Amino acid sequence: MKLKSATITILTLTLVMSGANAAESIRSLRGAVAIDQEVNADDMKKVQAETAPIQRNYVQQPPLIPHSIRNYTISLNNNKCMDCHSWQNYQDFEATKVSQTHFTDSQGVDLADVSPRRYFCTQCHITQVDAQPLVENDFVKVRALSRY
Numbered sequence: 521m522k523l524k525s526a527t528i529t530i531l532t533l534t535l536v537m538s539g540a541n542a543a544e545s546i547r548s549l550r551g552a553v554a555i556d557q558e559v560n561a562d563d564m565k566k567v568q569a570e571t572a573p574i575q576r577n578y579v580q581q582p583p584l585i586p587h588s589i590r591n592y593t594i595s596l597n598n599n600k601c602m603d604c605h606s607w608q609n610y611q612d613f614e615a616t617k618v619s620q621t622h623f624t625d626s627q628g629v630d631l632a633d634v635s636p637r638r639y640f641c642t643q644c645h646i647t648q649v650d651a652q653p654l655v656e657n658d659f660v661k662v663r664a665l666s667r668y
C-alpha cells in the first residue's frame with residue numbers, strides 16, 4: 521500500500537510539472553479566444569445520407585443513423601422513426617427493427633411496445649457524419665467488433 525501511494529505521488533508530481541510546461545501551449549476546443557469573447561460557431565457537419573453504416577466501436581453503443589432524419593418528428597402523438605423501425609413495419613422498409621432491449625422499462629419489466637424511456641430515439645442515436653477525432657487518441661475497438 522505504502523509503495524503504491526508513493527508511486528501515485530510521484531506520478532501526480534510528474535503530471536503537475538508537465539502540466540505547468542504545457543500550460544502556455546494549451547488550446548481549448550473553442551480556440552485561443554478570451555473567455556469574455558464570443559466565438560463563431562463551427563459549420564454544421566454534413567449528414568452522410570445513404571452511406572454504409574459506420575461500424576460500432578463498442579458493444580453497448582447506440583448505432584449511428586445511416587440516413588438523413590431531417591423533418592422526422594418525434595412528438596407525443598407521432599414517432600416518425602417507428603414508421604420504419606417498428607416490428608410491424610421494418611420488413612417493408614428493409615430497416616433494422618428496433619432492438620428488443622428498447623421494450624424494457626426502467627423497472628426491468630418487458631413491455632409489448634417501445635418503453636417510454638426509449639421513445640425519444642435521437643436522445644441516443646445520432647446521424648453519422650465524417651468527423652475527425654477532436655483530440656488525437658489511440659482508441660482501439662473491442663475485440664468482439666474488430667475485424668482481423
Ligand code: HEC
Pocket residue numbers: 571572573582583584585586587589592600601602603604605613614615616641642645
Ligand atoms: C423511411 C424509413 C425510415 C425512417 C422514417 C427512419 N429510418 Fe432509420 N433506417 C431505415 C433503413 C432502411 C435503415 C437501414 C439502412 C442501412 O442499413 O443502410 C435504417 C437504419 C437505421 C439505424 C442503423 C441500425 C443498424 O442496424 O445499425 C438507426 C440507428 C436508425 N435507422 C435510426 C433511426 C431513427 C432514430 C429515426 C427517426 C429519427 C429513423 N431511423 C427513421 C429507415 C428509416
Ligand code: HEC
Pocket residue numbers: 579580581582583599601602605616617618619620621622634637638639640641642643644645
Ligand atoms: C436511451 C438510449 C436509447 C434510446 C432512447 C433509443 N435507443 Fe436504440 N439503441 C440504443 C442502444 C444502446 C443500442 C445498442 C444495444 C441494444 O441493442 O440495446 C440500440 C440499438 C438500436 C437499433 C439496432 C438494433 C439491432 O438489432 O442492431 C435500432 C434499429 C434502434 N436502436 C432504433 C431505435 C429507435 C427507432 C428508437 C426510438 C423509438 C431508439 N432506438 C431509442 C440506445 C437507445
